[in-house]
Amino acid sequence: MKCQFTVFRFDPAADESPRYQEYRVDAEPTDKILDCLNKIRWEQDPTLAFRASCSHGICGSDALTINGHVGLACQKLVRDYKTANNFVIEPLPLFKVIKDLVVDMNPFLEKHRSVKPYLINDEPPPEGERIQSQKDQTVIEPALRCILCASCTASCPISRSNPDYVGPAALLRAFRYVYDSRDTATGSRLAGLDGNDGAWGCKTMWWCTDVCPKGIPVTRCIGQIKRAIKQKDKKP
Amino acid sequence: MKHHYDVIIIGAGLAGLRAAIELGEETKVAVISKVFATRSHSGAAQGGIGAALGNEEEDSWEWHMFDTVKGSDYLGDQDSIEIMTQDAPRTIYELEHIGVPFNRTAEGKIAQRAFGGHTSGFGKAAVKRACFAADRTGRVILDTLWEKSLQRGIRFFDEFHILSLIVQDHQCCGVTAYEIATGEIHVFHCKAVLLATGGAGKIFKTTSNALASTGDGMAVAYRAGAPLEDMEFVQFHPTGIYKLGILISEAARGEGGILRNNEGERFMERYAPTIKDLAPRDMVSRCILEEIRAGRGIDGKDYVHLDLTHLGQEVNDSKLAEITGFARTYAGVEPNKEPIPVQPTCHYMMGGIASNADGQVVLDSQGSTFAGLYTAGECACVSVHGANRLGCNSLLDTLVFGRRSGKEIRKFIHSIGLPPIAEDVAQQEKEKLQILMDRPGDENYGAVLAEMQAVMMDKVSVFRTQASLKEALEKIRELQQRFTRVSVGDRGNCFNRELLDVLELDNMLDLAEVIAAGALFREESRGAHFREDFPTRDDNKFLVHTLAGYRPEKEPQIFTKPVTITRFQPQERKY
Numbered sequence: 001m002k003c004q005f006t007v008f009r010f011d012p013a014a015d016e017s018p019r020y021q022e023y024r025v026d027a028e029p030t031d032k033i034l035d036c037l038n039k040i041r042w043e044q045d046p047t048l049a050f051r052a053s054c055s056h057g058i059c060g061s062d063a064l065t066i067n068g069h070v071g072l073a074c075q076k077l078v079r080d081y082k083t084a085n086n087f088v089i090e091p092l093p094l095f096k097v098i099k100d101l102v103v104d105m106n107p108f109l110e111k112h113r114s115v116k117p118y119l120i121n122d123e124p125p126p127e128g129e130r131i132q133s134q135k136d137q138t139v140i141e142p143a144l145r146c147i148l149c150a151s152c153t154a155s156c157p158i159s160r161s162n163p164d165y166v167g168p169a170a171l172l173r174a175f176r177y178v179y180d181s182r183d184t185a186t187g188s189r190l191a192g193l194d195g196n197d198g199a200w201g202c203k204t205m206w207w208c209t210d211v212c213p214k215g216i217p218v219t220r221c222i223g224q225i226k227r228a229i230k231q232k233d234k235k236p
Numbered sequence: 237m238k239h240h241y242d243v244i245i246i247g248a249g250l251a252g253l254r255a256a257i258e259l260g261e262e263t264k265v266a267v268i269s270k271v272f273a274t275r276s277h278s279g280a281a282q283g284g285i286g287a288a289l290g291n292e293e294e295d296s297w298e299w300h301m302f303d304t305v306k307g308s309d310y311l312g313d314q315d316s317i318e319i320m321t322q323d324a325p326r327t328i329y330e331l332e333h334i335g336v337p338f339n340r341t342a343e344g345k346i347a348q349r350a351f352g353g354h355t356s357g358f359g360k361a362a363v364k365r366a367c368f369a370a371d372r373t374g375r376v377i378l379d380t381l382w383e384k385s386l387q388r389g390i391r392f393f394d395e396f397h398i399l400s401l402i403v404q405d406h407q408c409c410g411v412t413a414y415e416i417a418t419g420e421i422h423v424f425h426c427k428a429v430l431l432a433t434g435g436a437g438k439i440f441k442t443t444s445n446a447l448a449s450t451g452d453g454m455a456v457a458y459r460a461g462a463p464l465e466d467m468e469f470v471q472f473h474p475t476g477i478y479k480l481g482i483l484i485s486e487a488a489r490g491e492g493g494i495l496r497n498n499e500g501e502r503f504m505e506r507y508a509p510t511i512k513d514l515a516p517r518d519m520v521s522r523c524i525l526e527e528i529r530a531g532r533g534i535d536g537k538d539y540v541h542l543d544l545t546h547l548g549q550e551v552n553d554s555k556l557a558e559i560t561g562f563a564r565t566y567a568g569v570e571p572n573k574e575p576i577p578v579q580p581t582c583h584y585m586m587g588g589i590a591s592n593a594d595g596q597v598v599l600d601s602q603g604s605t606f607a608g609l610y611t612a613g614e615c616a617c618v619s620v621h622g623a624n625r626l627g628c629n630s631l632l633d634t635l636v637f638g639r640r641s642g643k644e645i646r647k648f649i650h651s652i653g654l655p656p657i658a659e660d661v662a663q664q665e666k667e668k669l670q671i672l673m674d675r676p677g678d679e680n681y682g683a684v685l686a687e688m689q690a691v692m693m694d695k696v697s698v699f700r701t702q703a704s705l706k707e708a709l710e711k712i713r714e715l716q717q718r719f720t721r722v723s724v725g726d727r728g729n730c731f732n733r734e735l736l737d738v739l740e741l742d743n744m745l746d747l748a749e750v751i752a753a754g755a756l757f758r759e760e761s762r763g764a765h766f767r768e769d770f771p772t773r774d775d776n777k778f779l780v781h782t783l784a785g786y787r788p789e790k791e792p793q794i795f796t797k798p799v800t801i802t803r804f805q806p807q808e809r810k811y
């Protein structure tokens with residue numbers, strides 16, 4: 001079927017302001033949105049810039065705004081959209097556009113780094129594995145699905161209004177280490193998250209959870225960080 | 237722009253990151269990657285990583301070694317396989333210690349599951365050897381290593397595309413790279429370069445590989461004089477989603493999934509009576525295509541069914557969550573109720589840049605090394621996978637040999653100073669790119685790419701003959717000629733994807749030629765290389781590694797080197 005693609009274009013070297021360009025694409029209902037963008041680039045307009053790699057929702061490169069909703073271009077199919085053959089493709093909100101659909105992810109990554117996203121445990125490890133119960137491993141399982149696509153943070157209304165807010169993706173990573181039974185820095189992690197730019201910045205708007213392409217209950221995980229902070233405060 | 241480092245690592249997947257972590261604390265190291273680190277294709281590895289921990293049932297590294305040797309159809313070098321399988325348990329514990337969130341047993345140990353070709357008692361029965369984190373094992377290891385390298389303060393140059401190696405007096409002393417965001421050419425001047433750029437599945441039409449898997453590291457090394465080894469051995473994974481090639485992990489069969497033909501028959505019982513659906517990938521892929529040829533594909537089409545319906549929702553939605561999600565999203569089937577349509581998909585290059593177990597690039601059959609140049613992971617050929625890689629050995633390979641490369645590089649850089657390089661390296665690369673941008677082209681990049689992928693799929697995939705390979709080679713050479721008339725329409729410097737596509741295509745055309753030439757040379761059938769005109773293994777003539785050397789404007793020079801055999805003499809390979 002013939003589809004109409006209205007695509008956000010901006011080349012800082014040539015354009016004073018962003019514009020929208022129309023393309024007609026012959027697509028199957030089962031084609032991914034990414035397939036359509038590839039067709040545009042390969043057959044009609046090689047100058048269209050976007051990121052993509054694995055093409056099946058695991059590398060996290062191609063989060064975009066598709067018909068006003070954030071999603072992965074390689075995970076959304078033409079048939080998923082009620083508007084059937086009309087698509088408006090724009091970059092992720094919140095981030096600065098580098099060119100067309102490519103945005104600057106550095107601020108996102110800085111926030112990721114700020115939560116110390118690595119296991120902290122200064123005790124010498126045993127020769128074999130550390131023992132961890134199935135239950136303890138399962139607690140952090142939702143966060144392990146994260147692919148750093150930035151869909152959640154880009155969609156978060158708080159992130160849009162408070163540039164210092166660490167954002168849902170970084171909080172999800174913080175959750176992964178706060179609740180990892182092998183991590184020994186829980187106290188200092190929670191202290192770092194205890195503020196309006198940290199966990200309390202989240203006003204449970206649920207947008208992050210709605211858009212997550214991996215079905216992660218992001219808001220609930222942030223809620224668990226808040227609960228841990230409160231429980232810590234109760235202790236003498 | 238010019239940069240000075242001790243070590244430059246190209247590729248931010250598992251092999252590159254593991255080497256970077258090994259080097260990070262005391263050397264000046266930078267990692268260059270054409271995609272942001274966590275987008276690397278290691279992250280797509282699903283099912284697991286093999287190690288004889290014996291957490292679920294009795295196991296030993298000698299059995300793992302035997303399985304790997306047998307899986308390789310006796311082409312793997314046994315000294316290297318011994319190193320890898322013996323080092324596997326330590327490797328897993330090390331991952332656990334830095335935070336990799338493996339699934340656990342009831343006692344809280346690392347959980348393990350069955351995988352293709354992994355057995356106990358030297359081939360007697362299937363064994364649970366694959367350590368895993370659901371079906372996103374590669375992804376969580378990649379995340380953990382990347383985060384560990386952030387902690388170590390390792391410098392990343394993300395979205396930089398490698399153009400060439402800088403070689404002076406037979407020593408590699410840097411690379412040139414293209415910054416995707418600006419179009420600027422950077423010179424990285426260093427004492428040692430590690431190539432860890434992964435595979436090249438995009439050479440074939442149907443593949444599980446990412447858009448970025450275009451073999452850039454293999455191609456730049458080949459053009460700089462490093463031979464490519466055993467490139468004719470290309471693994472087709474039996475279970476890619478029909479038409480799309482998206483991987484459905486072997487873990488699906490490890491957990492009990494069954495392949496069925498159009499009669500509902502569990503056909504693998506006929507081909508591999510002992511381990512059935514858990515036979516190695518080369519065999520299962522051929523069996524699927526045999527069934528299709530015999531008219532037993534589903535609805536007369538070129539696919540079969542992978543049945544997970546009897547595993548239960550609990551297993552499907554927890555241990556196989558990603559792949560059942562893929563089946564729902566892309567194939568439109570509900571795996572708890574319906575079988576998944578699958579067909580073989582190009583998955584892995586057993587071949588690569590010839591190297592030894594310390595990551596040193598090897599130039600000839602005597603084992604002479606390329607000073608300053610190292611390689612690890614899928615782009616290297618150590619060779620631990622020989623003619624067919626076992627599932628769960630790729631992640632292991634990246635980590636064991638990534639670490640060993642790091643150790644060897646550390647020794648090397650302490651022994652030398654920074655070698656001088658020519659002043660005009662950047663200028664030379666700039667001129668080459670300018671020629672590419674300016675040439676008047678009447679050829680379309682997309683057409684040349686599609687024709688290469690089609691001919692490789694039709695003539696050089698699971699079944700090969702002399703005639704098909706000759707036709708393929710002729711076509712590839714025609715495409716190489718046509719490539720010289722491909723132009724770049726995008727004149728921009730910022731995210732000029734078209735220019736990158738053209739550079740990648742150039743790399744893939746060279747590799748496609750080497751794959752087809754190696755396959756034509758090897759007049760036998762071994763592992764993933766099956767010649768219908770020579771359907772048996774010929775140890776008298778071909779128990780050797782194929783090496784391909786680059787000759788400008790000429791076909792590759794094919795020569796051989798012996799296989800290292802230590803513990804296990806070649807036997808007939810039956811499962």
